[in-house]
Amino acid sequence: MDLGPILEIFTRLRDCSANRIGYIRNLQNNLNSLQNARDELISVYQDVSMEIELVEEQQLKPTNEVSNWLVNVEAKVKEVGLILHKGEQVTQSKCIWSCSPKNCWSSYKLGKVVPDMIDELKALVEKRHTFHIVGQRMPHAPVEELPMETITVGLESSFDKVCKCFEDTSVGIIGLYGMGGVGKTTLLKKFNNDFLTTRRSHDKIDVVIWVVVSQELDIGKIQQVIRNKIHLPDEVWLDKNMEERAIAIFNVMKRKKFVLLLDDVWRRFDLLKLGIPNPRGQNGSRVLFTTRSEEVCGNMGAHRSIRVEFLAPERALELFQDKVGEETLNSHASIPYLAKEVVAECQGLPLALITVGRAMANKKDPNQWKRAIQTLKNYPSKVSGMVNEVFLLLEFSYNSLPSPTHKTCFLYCSLFPEDYNIKKDQLIELWIGEGFLDESGDVYGARIEGEDIIDYLKQACLLEKGEANEDSVKMHDVIRDMALWVACEHSSKPKFGVFDNTALSSIYASDLLAKWREAERLSLWRSTLPISLEEPFSLKLLTMIVQKTKLDKFPNGYFKSGQAIKVLDLSHNDTLKEIPAEIGELANLRYLNLSYTRVKELPIELNKLKSLRCLLINFTDRRLIIPRTLISSLSVLQVFSKLMPRPIFLLPASHCYEESVLLQELECLEHLKDISIALSSFSSLEMLLNSTKLQKCIKYLRLHPFSPDSHSSLNILNFTGHQYICNLHTLQVNGYAIRNLTWLTSAPNLRSLKIDSCYLMETIISEDFGAAGFEVSLQVFGSLETLKLKNLPRLRSIYPEALRFPSLKTLNVDNCGDLVKLPFDSDSAKSLEQIVGEPGWWDRLQWEDQSTMDIFSSKFQFQIQKNLSVSAHSSRP
Structure with missing residues (x-):
């Protein structure tokens, strides 16, 4: 009889039994090893989590590989916890004298799983060492950080309520309401910025949009903000009406998980008119808004309304002390106690605490604090609402201003x-x-x-x-x-009458008429005039500002009773075409602004305005007629401004002659100190630069050479030595045939320089200036804040050596292909905020050293198209 098969079966049974016995016998040791492997994996997990926090601070996100690994680790650690718990139960139920079949089977099943789990944990630990990177740059930041106070005392409770509402999937629209100045905007900004640092930033939020609504509701303006954030192309936006733009926004937003933050909502408007889909439902989108009225929350369909409360006394004191400052609080032993009394009078309103706190900063005499407390307590209490709770406290800040002029x-x-x-x-x-x-x-x-x-x-x-x-x-x-x-x-009588299209509906006609007849200063903005111009204004009227109305002319005799008027501002009325002759009767008129109107001719009767100090006629009709001797007759004129856009056609010779005549008349004015002007001819420019008087007065100069002699300007603009242009503030040069502007070394107060289409320009400041022995870096462009260079194909340098540029904030370079080196070193342009230019130009730039390049690379923004740029470090590797 062949016993081989029987022995083989016996051997297999014996081995199988031995393995099972081994699982049971080694269970406790294996459980200990599993626990050690789990602890090691948790330690590695914590290290990776810390690395993720660091990359998130740099506005990066974890790679998909790392994110998946984290999820797997969390799942495995949870599974191991269950195994260890089961193992504890099995091992404790066994004893040395009893090993029932039930216990053996449980121990065997558990013992067989544990070694495999140990291997899986070790594999996860090994997997971590294969990560080349932990974080990667996000293609588009879904949220932009908003500037706000670093200290947000007392907002914690309201902020927690907002967060809880946000997590509730049944809540799509959240309204935050409360008194003006209570901190609603700060709360909303904090919520916006919180997306940058919390787990919500990983909840697949596609875009967070911040919009200021304000009392003057402008649907088109809000749509434009949303369009900019979601990057709608021109073809679906330009030349479209409001409804078509809403459709374009809707078709993008319906596919996104969005958060729309609307600040300062005053009345109901339809979100669908903006193009915003209903945020309620499973899409996870939200709309949050702030308002001063609980009623608006209901009208806007808020699913949850949250009142932003006043600060508790201890938190109010903390905020107030921060604004006053430790130095003042510690300057006298009694001031901290007096500060508590001031805080009590502020009733927990953050705006009042901040305003009064700053007013009391540096007040180190206890008597000043006692007087302040008495001032706050002695205000009348009969006025209710906003006046009682806000205005009286804010008036205290107004009363604390140092002089009547400040007030x-x-x-x-x-x-x-x-x-x-x-x-x-x-x-x-x-x-x-x-x-x-x-x-x-x-x-x-x-x-x-x-x-x-x-x-x-x-x-x-x-x-x-x-x-x-x-x-x-x-x-x-x-x-x-x-x-x-x-x-x-x-006041007993209204000193101001301020009317705009948002306020008219809430003012009774009789009240409006009373203000019109009695106010010392009238201000009218937008829409149609609220009162017929046949109505007489106050005989005490000092100021009349009328802007952006449908005004086309004044009736005859309108200004005959306006002897007291000092300021008349009619600017931005693009329908206004003529000024009545009796404007010359305004004997006390000191300021006249006709800018951005269509006035075709200044009446000669203006020569009667012997008190006129400021005359502004910017961007009026291109062929504005100024009668001869009119300007020279304004004997006390101090400020004159006549700026024009770049002409799109050649000006007639007569216009060039009129420019020269105008400059001659300006030169005759004894008290003239401040000129802003646009010139279009060589003869005009030559006259200006040859006149010490005009050079000293010039503040803002625009050069647009569109007359036949324009190219003759080559020599006059290449002479140095115009030492009297020390008050030049802004210079714009368009289309001149010049090679440099070295004469600007005599303009220490120049803040803005814009050069466009000067096709012969090779350098801005020539190297000869440095050879003259001047301390170039200390005096050239010392005040310059903005430098814009456009369409300068021959421009090789701004200056051959590095300059300090201590005030420079913006450098914009467009179509200047030969400019391959900037006058910067590691000590230059400490205040620079941005460099805007084309990507190809930026890549060709040569730098003094790598450290200088690194400094300025973070400030560069790609100029993609008009009025659109993106940060370089968000797009470049």
Whole structure:
């Protein structure tokens, strides 16, 4: 009998039993090894997580490989936890005297799984060492960081409520409401920026869009902001009406998971009219908005409304102390206790705490604090609502301004519409015209005084930096409301009458007429005039600002009763074509602005305006007629401005002659200090540069040579030594046949330089200037903030050596192919914010060393098309 098969079966059974016994016998050791492998994997997982946090701070995202690995690790660690728990139960149920079949089978099954799991954990640890990179740059940032206060005291509770609502899939529209100045905008900005640092940034949010709505609802403007964010091409946007643009937005947004943040909503509007799909449902999109009214939350269809509350006393004190500063708080033992009394009077309103806190900064005398407390307590309490809770407190900041001039200039800013970006030059010229500033006749001193007042008002939180650029400011709407309350409702008679198309519907006609007849200053903006021009204005009227209306002319005799008027601003009325002759009867008129109108001729009767100090006629009819001797008759004129766009046709010889005559008349004016002008002929330019008087006065110069003698300017513009142009602020040169502008070395106050289509230009400042022994880097372009170079095919250099450029903020280069080196080294242009140019040009640039290139690479932005650029480090490897 052959026993071989029987023995083979026996051997296999014996081996199988031995393996099973081994799984059972080694179970505890294997469980210990599994736990060690799990702990090692968790440690590696934590290391990778820390690396991910670092790359996320650099606005990178984890690679797909790393993300998948993290998910697998989390799943395996959870699975191992269950195995270890089961192992603990099995091992504890066994004893040395009892090994029931049930326990043996459980131990065997568990023991067989554990070694395989150990191998899988080790494989995950090994997989981590194969990662070449952890993070990668995102193709388009779904959210842009918004500038805001680093300290957001007291907003934690409201912020947590917003976050919880955001996570609720049944909530698509969230409304944040509360009093003006309570922190709604700050809260919304914090929520926007939180996408950059939290796990929400990985929840497949495609785009986060921030829009300021404001009281003057402009659907087209909001659509444009959305269009810019989602990069809609020109072919679906240009020449389309509002409904067609809404469709284009809708067809993109319906495929995205979006978050739309709307700040400062005043009344209901239909999101579908913007092109925004209904955010409710499973798409995960959200709309969040801020408003001052709970009613608006309901009207906008908010699924959840959240009130932004006042600060608790301890948090209010913390915010107030931050604004006052430790130095002041520690200057006297009693001031911290007095500070608590001031905080109690502010009733937890962040805007009031910030404003009053900054007003009390550097007040180190306890008596000043006691007087401030008494001032706050003694205000009347009969006014309710916003006046009682906000305006009286903000008026305290107004009353704390250091001089009557500061107060008057501050109130004056409320004559501009809500959310209006006020140009600093425009504002200061109005103040000069009103007589608020230096009355000695020194325009430059007045401008410096005006700049100082603007800076003070910004530091006191009564003005803010404008959105347009550094040269503009704006008023927060709550601050503006307070200023108008001070100027109008808080006085026995209304001093200001401010009307725009957003306010007319809420003002009764009788009230409007009363203000029209009694106000000292009238400001009318947009739409049609609210009152018939047949109605007489106040005999005490000092200021009349009428902009962006449908005004075409004034009726005869309208200005005969306006003897008190000092400022008349009719700019931006593109239907206004004529000025009545009786404007010459305004004997006290100091400021006249006819810019951006279609006035064809200045009436000769203007020569009667013997008090006129500022005359602005920018961008009027190209063939504006100025009667001979008119300008020279304005004996006290200090500021004259006549700028024009680049002509699209050759000007007649007579026009060139009129330019020369105009300059001759300007030269005769004894008190003239400030000229802004556009010239189009060589003879005019030659006259300006040969006149010490005109050189000293020139502030803003535009050169557009479109007369037959334009190419003769080659020599005059290549002479150096124009030492009297020290007050030149802005220069624009278009189309001149020049090789350099070395004469600008005599313009230390030049802030803006724009050169376009000068096809012979080879360098801006010639190297001969440096050879003359001057300290070039200290004085050339020391004040320059903006430099724009366009269509200069022969331009090889701005200057052969490195310059300091201590004030430069923007450099824009377009179609200057031979410019392959910038005058920068590692010590240049410390304040530079951006360089805009073509990608090909940037790649050809030569640098002094690698460190210099690295410094300026982060500031470069590709110029893709007009008014559109992208950051270089977001697109280049």
